[in-house]
Amino acid sequence: xxxxxxxxxxxxxxxxxxDPIAQVRSPEMVTHELQRRGLNAILVPLHVAxxxxxxxxxxxxxxxxxxxxxxxxxxxxxxxxxxxxxGPQARxxxxxxxxxxRNDGTWAGEMFDGMGCVQAFARRGxxxxxxxxxxxxxxxxxxAIAAAVASEQPLRMHIWDxxxxxxxxxxxxxxxxxxxxxxxxxxxxxxxxxxxxxxSPVGMLDDARLPLAVDTLPPDLVVFDTIVYPQETPLLRLxxxxxxxxxxxxxxxxxxxxxxxxxxxxxxxxxVVPN
Amino acid sequence: xxxxxxxxxxxxxxxxxxDPIAQVRSPEMVTHELQRRGLNAILVPLHVAxxxxxxxxxxxxxxxxxxxxxxxxxxxxxxxxxxxxxGPQARxxxxxxxxxxRNDGTWAGEMFDGMGCVQAFARRGxxxxxxxxxxxxxxxxxxAIAAAVASEQPLRMHIWDxxxxxxxxxxxxxxxxxxxxxxxxxxxxxxxxxxxxxxSPVGMLDDARLPLAVDTLPPDLVVFDTIVYPQETPLLRLxxxxxxxxxxxxxxxxxxxxxxxxxxxxxxxxxVVPN
Numbered sequence: 001x002x003x004x005x006x007x008x009x010x011x012x013x014x015x016x017x018x019d020p021i022a023q024v025r026s027p028e029m030v031t032h033e034l035q036r037r038g039l040n041a042i043l044v045p046l047h048v049a050x051x052x053x054x055x056x057x058x059x060x061x062x063x064x065x066x067x068x069x070x071x072x073x074x075x076x077x078x079x080x081x082x083x084x085x086x087g088p089q090a091r092x093x094x095x096x097x098x099x100x101x102r103n104d105g106t107w108a109g110e111m112f113d114g115m116g117c118v119q120a121f122a123r124r125g126x127x128x129x130x131x132x133x134x135x136x137x138x139x140x141x142x143x144a145i146a147a148a149v150a151s152e153q154p155l156r157m158h159i160w161d162x163x164x165x166x167x168x169x170x171x172x173x174x175x176x177x178x179x180x181x182x183x184x185x186x187x188x189x190x191x192x193x194x195x196x197x198x199x200s201p202v203g204m205l206d207d208a209r210l211p212l213a214v215d216t217l218p219p220d221l222v223v224f225d226t227i228v229y230p231q232e233t234p235l236l237r238l239x240x241x242x243x244x245x246x247x248x249x250x251x252x253x254x255x256x257x258x259x260x261x262x263x264x265x266x267x268x269x270x271x272v273v274p275n
Numbered sequence: 276x277x278x279x280x281x282x283x284x285x286x287x288x289x290x291x292x293x294d295p296i297a298q299v300r301s302p303e304m305v306t307h308e309l310q311r312r313g314l315n316a317i318l319v320p321l322h323v324a325x326x327x328x329x330x331x332x333x334x335x336x337x338x339x340x341x342x343x344x345x346x347x348x349x350x351x352x353x354x355x356x357x358x359x360x361x362g363p364q365a366r367x368x369x370x371x372x373x374x375x376x377r378n379d380g381t382w383a384g385e386m387f388d389g390m391g392c393v394q395a396f397a398r399r400g401x402x403x404x405x406x407x408x409x410x411x412x413x414x415x416x417x418x419a420i421a422a423a424v425a426s427e428q429p430l431r432m433h434i435w436d437x438x439x440x441x442x443x444x445x446x447x448x449x450x451x452x453x454x455x456x457x458x459x460x461x462x463x464x465x466x467x468x469x470x471x472x473x474x475s476p477v478g479m480l481d482d483a484r485l486p487l488a489v490d491t492l493p494p495d496l497v498v499f500d501t502i503v504y505p506q507e508t509p510l511l512r513l514x515x516x517x518x519x520x521x522x523x524x525x526x527x528x529x530x531x532x533x534x535x536x537x538x539x540x541x542x543x544x545x546x547v548v549p550n
Contacts, residue, residue, distance in 0.1 A: 002529070003303035004310070006281060009320050010297045021340060022285045028278035035279070044319055045284050047339035059334035065296060065322035254277070 006035070007042055013065050014043040014264065017057060017079075018072035021047035026070050029253070033261045043070070053078055061099075061107065068264040069099045076111070076140070083109025092147040092173050095140075098260045100267030108267050113141050114148025116256025117197070117224065120247050123255060126195075126222055128152035134193040135159045136211045137200030138166040141226050145199050146170040150177040158184040158193065161200075188212035190221070196239075198225045203233035210234050219243035226252060281310070282317055288340050289318040289539065292332060292354075293347035296322035301345050304528070308536045318345070328353055336374075336382065343539040344374045351386070351415070358384025367422040367448050370415075373535045375542030383542050388416055389423025391531025392472070392499065395522050398530060401470075401497055403427035409468040410434045411486045412475030413441040416501050420474050421445040425452040433459045433468065436475075463487035465496070471514075473500045478508035485509050494518035501527060 014034070016026040027045050034041040046069075048056050053075055060066060061082065071079040076095040080086065083099055087110030090096040096109040121128055131154045135146055138161035146159060150173065157174055161167050167185045174183050188211065190196065202211040204227050216238070217223065223239035228249040232240075239246050289309070291301040302320050309316040321344075323331050328350055335341060336357065346354040351370040355361065358374055362385030365371040371384040396403055406429045410421055413436035421434060425448065432449055436442050442460045449458050463486070465471070477486040479502050491513070492498065498514035503524040507515075514521050 002307045002311070003300075004281070004307045005303070006279070007302040007306055007317065007319065009291075009299040009302060011302060011320055013319050013321070016284075019339075024284040025278075027282040027284060027286060028280070031282055032277050032279045036277070042282065042317075042319065044282065044288050044317065045286055045340055046288070049337075049339055052337050056334045056337050059331045060338075062324075062327050062331050063321055063335075064294075064324055065320055 008040070010040055011065075012039065012041040012067050013063065014041060014068045014070070015046040015060065015066065016043060016070040016072060017046045017048050017075055019048055019050050019074065021045045024072055025253070026072075026257070029257050030070065030261065033257050034264075037261060037265065039265075041067070048075075050074060057082060061101075067101045067268065070260065071097050071099065080109065083107050086110070088151065088177070089115060089144070089147055092177055093144050095144075098263055100264045102267045103270040108263075110263055111144055111147075112256045112259050112263070113144035114146070115259050116252040116254075117145045117226070118148045118152055119255030119259050120224075120251035123251070124245075124247060126245070126247070128154050128195065130155045131194045132156040132192050133158070133195045133197060134188060134190065135197045135199060136188050137161055137198060137226075138163075138170045139199070142166075142199030143170055143173070145197065145226070147173050147177060149197070150174040150181060153178050154181055156182040156184065156192070158186065158189070160186060160188055190214065190218070193221065195222045195224065198227070198233070198235055201227070203227055203235050205229055208234055210238065214238070217242040217244050222247065224252075225249055228253060283315070285315055286340075287314065287316040287342050288338065289316060289343045289345070290321040290335065290341065291318060291345040291347060292321045292323050292335075292350055294323055294325050294349065296320045299347055300528070301347075301532070304532050305345065305536065308532050309539075312536060312540065314540075316342070323350075325349060332357060336376075342376045342543065345535065346372045346374065355384065358382050361385070363426065363452070364390060364419070364422055367452055368419050370419075373538055375539045377542045378545040383538075385538055386419055386422075387531045387534050387538070388419035389421070390534050391527040391529075392420045392501070393423045393427055394530030394534050395526035396499070398526070399520075399522060401520070401522070403429050403470065405430045406469045407431040407467050408433070408470045408472060409463060409465065410472045410474060411463050412436055412473060412501075413438075413445045414474070417441075417474030418445055418448070420472060420501070422448050422452060424472070425449040425456060428453050429456055431457040431459065431467070433461065433464070435461060435463055465489065465493070468496065470497045470499065473502070473508070473510055476502070478502055478510050480504060483509055485513065489513070492517040492519050497522065499527075500524055503528060
């Protein structure tokens with residue numbers, strides 16, 4: 001009989017909730033990762049209007065074969081209310097991007113926006129512990145990266161954003177998660193820096209600018225850019241020319257997906273106790 | 276990047292709602308048909324507990340990228356409340372198995388359980404109009420087939436079920452849908468019959484019985500069996516041996532899926548006015 005082979009009545013369902021939804025990449029990427037782990041599971045886009053979120057999403061979570069949700073713009077803060085327990089990143093950042101049904105029926109929430117970056121470094125064998133990190137940009141992704149990097153206990157974090165309030169907030173988050181890390185707030189400066197991270201939008205799409213004023217970079221610097229389009233940003237191009245090791249936004253995205261799927265699977269096994 | 280190619284952020288979502296859900300075939304079959312029509316769409320299993328139906332399903336229908344639902348056991352009657360307008364089959368049978376979102380945001384409901392049978396006959400070029408039909412079994416599927424066949428305006432319908440109430444109810448439905456059709460209720464008898472339909476469970480799985488007491492069948496009889504497993508029931512085996520033309524349960528299933536996808540697509544185009 002005419003049929004497809006990737007979905008059936010036993011398929012476990014996951015969703016990504018956002019408004020708008022058409023631009024999300026989780027359906028094709030998380031589904032790939034779920035199936036790579038041998039699961040009969042799929043992640044579908046779920047377009048919820050902002051005004052409907054608080055009524056619709058709790059009812060979605062009552063579907064008996066729905067095991068997890070990814071949350072995207074504009075719901076990452078609002079979704080905190082849906083979790084029975086929050087992981088340390090979600091608590092630090094005050095937002096979450098994944099909800100997993102545990103085997104007791106309760107829901108665990110955690111924020112993986114920054115952990116994808118840490119995971120991408122780990123996959124390259126690059127430690128962040130005891131390193132000196134310069135992080136430029138502390139918006140949604142940057143704030144989550146600040147928290148995730150802090151959890152790796154770096155020696156020093158130099159952070160910068162054009163909005164002073166974001167700098168102050170991230171400095172507090174870092175101090176809470178890693179009291180021994182030296183936090184410095186100020187315009188970008190590479191003195192003593194071992195890892196440079198760009199989480200600002202500078203260099204996105206056809207923006208030819210660099211996020212800091214330099215002509216070359218020290219070859220022992222590790223350079224990371226959150227930007228996915230283009231894959232090779234002006235910063236990363238300069239870094240490769242300078243002989244630096246480079247970590248890309250796509251690696252972060254893959255790392256985040258791997259961590260989210262770990263979270264979904266561990267919740268099912270009852271081994272997620274994020275409190 | 277690692278990804279699957281059959282779902283993304285633009286994919287339109289359909290669902291099948293039932294309890295239990297693991298046994299349903301719509302996810303693999305309707306999804307195949309949606310994609311065969313060139314749509315970026317998928318049908319996912321949605322397991323709703325009986326007690327949750329009235330609270331959960333109306334909220335599911337608020338997902339902005341959900342365009343249709345298939346309803347299965349035990350929700351086909353309960354789902355009537357969810358439709359703004361009902362098609363003639365749903366009205367006749369008092370149940371529906373498909374809900375389609377129209378382009379004005381309202382939902383149309385219709386029952387396709389019997390229309391798959393009519394569609395399977397049509398695909399073979401076999402008319403039911405002005406024919407003499409014997410239908411055995413008037414449960415869920417049989418009752419819907421009685422209504423769908425009646426809508427084809429047969430000359431005569433001889434119907435039978437071990438439960439007298441079902442016979443009476445189907446006789447009324449047929450009389451309403453096709454006043455000129457002669458309805459006869461009584462034990463199976465092939466006299467004058469041109470089309471024999473089995474909608475009883477006799478012959479299912481390893482049941483070796485026939486739904487009526489015969490040794491052979493007239494070769495000009497058309498024989499249809501709703502049963503899907505086995506594909507070749509004892510009745511259909513006898514029919515082929517007797518030289519009869521045969522229509523199978525799988526053809527009905529394919530016919531039903533084609534009609535449901537037509538219904539979904541036409542609702543989107545605003546051309547479904549089932550009232």
